[in-house]
Amino acid sequence: MLDLNVFPPNFRWGTATAAYQIEGAAHEDGRGISIWDVFSYTPGNVKKGDSGDVACDHYHRYAEDFKLMKELGMNSYRLSISWPRILPKGRGEINEKGLAFYDRLIDELLKNGIEPYVTLYHWDLPQALQQLGGWANRDTVDAFEEYARIVVNRLGDRVKNWITHNEPWCAAFLGHGAGVHAPGLKDVGVSMQVAHHLLLSHGKAVRVIKEHDSSHKVGITLILGPSHAASDSPEDVAAAARHDAFLNTIYLDPLYGKGYPRVLFDHIPALAPKVQEGDLEIIATETDFLGVNYYQRSIVKHSEQLPFNFDGVRPPGPEFTFFDWEVYPKGLYEVLTRVHQDYAPKEIFITENGATFEDTLTEDGQVHDEQRRFYIERHLKSVQDAISEGVPVNGYFAWSFLDNFEWAEGFEKRFGLVYVDYATQNRHVKDSGKWYSKLVKEALGAV
Numbered sequence: 001m002l003d004l005n006v007f008p009p010n011f012r013w014g015t016a017t018a019a020y021q022i023e024g025a026a027h028e029d030g031r032g033i034s035i036w037d038v039f040s041y042t043p044g045n046v047k048k049g050d051s052g053d054v055a056c057d058h059y060h061r062y063a064e065d066f067k068l069m070k071e072l073g074m075n076s077y078r079l080s081i082s083w084p085r086i087l088p089k090g091r092g093e094i095n096e097k098g099l100a101f102y103d104r105l106i107d108e109l110l111k112n113g114i115e116p117y118v119t120l121y122h123w124d125l126p127q128a129l130q131q132l133g134g135w136a137n138r139d140t141v142d143a144f145e146e147y148a149r150i151v152v153n154r155l156g157d158r159v160k161n162w163i164t165h166n167e168p169w170c171a172a173f174l175g176h177g178a179g180v181h182a183p184g185l186k187d188v189g190v191s192m193q194v195a196h197h198l199l200l201s202h203g204k205a206v207r208v209i210k211e212h213d214s215s216h217k218v219g220i221t222l223i224l225g226p227s228h229a230a231s232d233s234p235e236d237v238a239a240a241a242r243h244d245a246f247l248n249t250i251y252l253d254p255l256y257g258k259g260y261p262r263v264l265f266d267h268i269p270a271l272a273p274k275v276q277e278g279d280l281e282i283i284a285t286e287t288d289f290l291g292v293n294y295y296q297r298s299i300v301k302h303s304e305q306l307p308f309n310f311d312g313v314r315p316p317g318p319e320f321t322f323f324d325w326e327v328y329p330k331g332l333y334e335v336l337t338r339v340h341q342d343y344a345p346k347e348i349f350i351t352e353n354g355a356t357f358e359d360t361l362t363e364d365g366q367v368h369d370e371q372r373r374f375y376i377e378r379h380l381k382s383v384q385d386a387i388s389e390g391v392p393v394n395g396y397f398a399w400s401f402l403d404n405f406e407w408a409e410g411f412e413k414r415f416g417l418v419y420v421d422y423a424t425q426n427r428h429v430k431d432s433g434k435w436y437s438k439l440v441k442e443a444l445g446a447v
Ligand SMILES: OC[C@@H]1[C@@H](O)[C@H](O)[C@@H](O)c2nc(CNc3ccccc3)cn21
Pocket: 018, 021, 166, 167, 170, 223, 293, 295, 352, 399, 406, 407, 415
């Protein structure tokens, strides 16, 4: 199935996590409150009332976690910085203990020979900024720029690879349109303005990073997936085109200098974001790579449902994850070839790909998760096929290193290559993690 010779010799093999999902220590060493603390503490928002208060206790266990990561042979690791750990009020007073934690974290990674890829924003906005309007307030763009400058100035001597934002679609739509993520708002028009402010803050942060050191590599991570029409009827085809804009090109187009997609905003002109002079130029500031998160495709039909007049159709499967997401590896190939053809990023990294299945820890500490192993194998084959056709994919970060806090699903949904027994905080490498380790070591020629 896989031919590792197809992957370039300097390919980055790793895993990805996010601060709020693994760190815990939510009220330790001066960390401020984030919108996800508030959202999690609000009854009904998160399954079983779970929160990131403790999570994987990575704040205290990072050294053992990175030792395990090294033993598994990975050469890269994608992590995120907790903004409220650095700036408890979002702006102004800096929390030295927060910066010192990330100093220790990065030093420990480098000591283990693992290259850090750092995400500046993975959804955990300081609550103090939310109280001023959050991402719906254009002032938050300046706050993010200040935060980026503080982090890059502190860690930029050791961190050379930066991701400004993780999945602005989720932060904007799930958080402000659907209301199923923090801050839990349900206003599509607001979500579109939030998307614009997130993109604008991305462009500002790119310039901050490049001013610090032009040799640093910077990009953004998008959740991307094919939007397939449910039928070849003109109505369904048009609905799928609007959905493609809603999920994919609303971000890809402005990032690559094409402005916002008219196919969407001609349909919902009243919901279009307010764009100021110069904004689109900042958003389109040149980047070094595109981070692609891929999990599934969408099948779309015409609907009377406003404002988009599209609706999802259950995919045929036959395989589905515990999240009820269709297993569709071909979609990753479709995304990669489309992005390469339409936008031609210099490099692409798969910054997340993985699946949740119902994992069981056996008496002897094993997790036999063949479904997850097979999922990853087939998606790596899609990456291999894209590379064979000239798509410059230079890394794959499995989601996730550890089981962790899965947002509104709490700890019920496990994505890790490593099982976390939350009662003991013991780590157990799953069969999929053992398989991935063997593959990485073979790919890196360390076997
Ligand atoms: O759900 C798995 C991961 C999540 O843990 C990451 O923090 C996040 O970057 C991420 N994005 C997706 C794709 N989008 C999505 C859709 C519905 C709920 C949550 C995420 C999956 N994942």
